[in-house]
Amino acid sequence: MISIQEKTRCCGCGACVQACPRNCISLKDDQEGFLYPFVNQDECIKCKVCTKVCPMQNTWSPQKPLKLFVAVNSNDNIRLASSSGGVFSLFADLFLKENGVVYGAAFDSNWEVHHIRIESPEYLHLLRGSKYIQSKIENTYKDVECDLKKGRQVLFSGTPCQIAGLQSFLRKKYDSLATLDFICHGVPSPGVWRKYLKENLKKSDIKSISFRDKFYGWKLFSICFEMKNKIFRERALRNAFMRLFILDNLTIRPSCYNCSFKNGKSNSDITIADFWSIKKIKPEFDDNRGASAVLCNTSKGMDLFKKITCMYEQVDFDKIRVFNNSYSQSVTEPANREAFWEYLRNNSVNKAALKFSYTMKGRFKRSIRVFLEFIGVKL
Ligand SMILES: Cc1cc2nc3c(=O)[nH]c(=O)nc-3n(C[C@H](O)[C@H](O)[C@H](O)COP(=O)(O)OP(=O)(O)OC[C@H]3O[C@@H](n4cnc5c(N)ncnc54)[C@H](O)[C@@H]3O)c2cc1C
Structure with missing residues (x-):
C-alpha cells in the first residue's frame, strides 16, 4: 500500500490513484498546495498495485537522444502564442489531423491547470503554452489506456514525471502511443498560484493568461493577464509568482529538488525545451521570437520529427549541457525554503517575494547567477 513517508518520494502523478482496483486512494492538498495520495485503509485489499505503478519506486535508465535539433514553427502566430519555438503544436497537429488524440495541460474556467484530452485541432490552443503550475492528471492515464485499447493513435504530453507515471501505469508498450515531455525546472505549487490570483486579480475578469508572453521578446518574457478592460503585463523577473x-x-514541489527523471529517464519519445543559447550556436535561428530544442529520444520520436514541417537544423547533443542545465540537473533546495513557507502562511505572495526574493544583495547575486546560467556557464 502506498504510504508517503517523505514528500520528496512522491511526484504527484496519481498513477496509484488510477490503478487502484478498489478506488480507495484519493489525492489531497498538503499545506503547500501540492497533491499527495491517501489510502482508505478500510477498503484497501493490500494488493500492492499502487506501489507497483509508482514511478518513484521503479528505477529508470538514462537514455541518450538519437538526435538533437533546433526547430521553429514557420507559422509566426502559433510560434508567438507558444513558449519556445512552437514545435509542440506541430507534433499535436500530426495526430489530430489523422484521427488521433492528444493529451496535455490546459486551464479550466477557474484558472486551475488540469490534463485534458482533445480530438480536434479546434481545441489545440488550450494546450498551447507553458502553464507554470503542477497540472492535475486526474483520470487521463485511464483514458489513454482506453484510447489505446480502441486502436487510437495517442500523443501524451507532460512533465517527465507525468510521462514516467503514465508508462508505469500502462505497464506495457503500445506502438500507437507517443510521449512528449520537456526539460523541466520543477513544478510550482497550485496552492501558491491560487493564493497569488486571489490576492492580485479578480478571477472573473480574466480572459486569458500567458506565462510566456513575448511582447518584450522571447528571452525577456513576461507574464500577461488579459483582463476584461485592460492588459496586465509584468516581466517574469519582476513578478512575485514567477520570481x-x-x-x-522556493515554490516547487519537494520531489523536484532530486528529480528521478532527468537525463532522458522518463523514456519519452521526444523531449522539447527552450533553446536558450541559440544565438551562440546557430545565430540564424535567433530572432528573439522563440526557438525550440527537440530531442528525439527513440526511433518513434525520430519518425515523428521527420513528418513535421518546420525550419530546423541538427545540433551536436553535447550542446544541451551548455544551454540547458535542467536537462541533467535538479535545482538546489534553498536553505530558507522552510522559513519561506512558514512566512507565506500568514502573508501574501507579494510580501513573501519581497522578503525572500527581493533583497538588493540577494537580487544582485541571483541576477549574476541567472546571467551566468543564461550564457551557458555551468554552476
Ligand atoms: C513547469 C514547467 C517547467 C519548465 N521548465 C523548463 C526548463 O527548465 N527549461 C526549458 O527549456 N523548458 C522548460 N519548460 C518547457 C518550456 O516552457 C516549453 O513548454 C517547451 O519548450 C515547449 O514549448 P513549445 O513552444 O514547443 O510549445 P508550447 O505550446 O509552449 O508547449 C505546450 C506544451 O507544454 C505542456 N504543458 C504546459 N503546461 C504544463 C504543465 N503545467 N504541466 C505539464 N505539461 C504542461 C502542454 O501540454 C503542451 O504539451 C517547462 C515547462 C513547464 C510547464
Missing part, C-alpha cells in the same frame, strides 16, 4: 519559481526555486 519565486524561476529565480528562487
Whole structure:
C-alpha cells in the first residue's frame, strides 16, 4: 500500500490513484498546495498495485537522444502564442489531423491547470503554452489506456514525471502511443498560484493568461493577464509568482529538488525545451521570437520529427549541457525554503517575494547567477 513517508518520494502523478482496483486512494492538498495520495485503509485489499505503478519506486535508465535539433514553427502566430519555438503544436497537429488524440495541460474556467484530452485541432490552443503550475492528471492515464485499447493513435504530453507515471501505469508498450515531455525546472505549487490570483486579480475578469508572453521578446518574457478592460503585463523577473519559481526555486514541489527523471529517464519519445543559447550556436535561428530544442529520444520520436514541417537544423547533443542545465540537473533546495513557507502562511505572495526574493544583495547575486546560467556557464 502506498504510504508517503517523505514528500520528496512522491511526484504527484496519481498513477496509484488510477490503478487502484478498489478506488480507495484519493489525492489531497498538503499545506503547500501540492497533491499527495491517501489510502482508505478500510477498503484497501493490500494488493500492492499502487506501489507497483509508482514511478518513484521503479528505477529508470538514462537514455541518450538519437538526435538533437533546433526547430521553429514557420507559422509566426502559433510560434508567438507558444513558449519556445512552437514545435509542440506541430507534433499535436500530426495526430489530430489523422484521427488521433492528444493529451496535455490546459486551464479550466477557474484558472486551475488540469490534463485534458482533445480530438480536434479546434481545441489545440488550450494546450498551447507553458502553464507554470503542477497540472492535475486526474483520470487521463485511464483514458489513454482506453484510447489505446480502441486502436487510437495517442500523443501524451507532460512533465517527465507525468510521462514516467503514465508508462508505469500502462505497464506495457503500445506502438500507437507517443510521449512528449520537456526539460523541466520543477513544478510550482497550485496552492501558491491560487493564493497569488486571489490576492492580485479578480478571477472573473480574466480572459486569458500567458506565462510566456513575448511582447518584450522571447528571452525577456513576461507574464500577461488579459483582463476584461485592460492588459496586465509584468516581466517574469519582476513578478512575485514567477520570481519565486524561476529565480528562487522556493515554490516547487519537494520531489523536484532530486528529480528521478532527468537525463532522458522518463523514456519519452521526444523531449522539447527552450533553446536558450541559440544565438551562440546557430545565430540564424535567433530572432528573439522563440526557438525550440527537440530531442528525439527513440526511433518513434525520430519518425515523428521527420513528418513535421518546420525550419530546423541538427545540433551536436553535447550542446544541451551548455544551454540547458535542467536537462541533467535538479535545482538546489534553498536553505530558507522552510522559513519561506512558514512566512507565506500568514502573508501574501507579494510580501513573501519581497522578503525572500527581493533583497538588493540577494537580487544582485541571483541576477549574476541567472546571467551566468543564461550564457551557458555551468554552476
Ligand atoms: C513547469 C514547467 C517547467 C519548465 N521548465 C523548463 C526548463 O527548465 N527549461 C526549458 O527549456 N523548458 C522548460 N519548460 C518547457 C518550456 O516552457 C516549453 O513548454 C517547451 O519548450 C515547449 O514549448 P513549445 O513552444 O514547443 O510549445 P508550447 O505550446 O509552449 O508547449 C505546450 C506544451 O507544454 C505542456 N504543458 C504546459 N503546461 C504544463 C504543465 N503545467 N504541466 C505539464 N505539461 C504542461 C502542454 O501540454 C503542451 O504539451 C517547462 C515547462 C513547464 C510547464
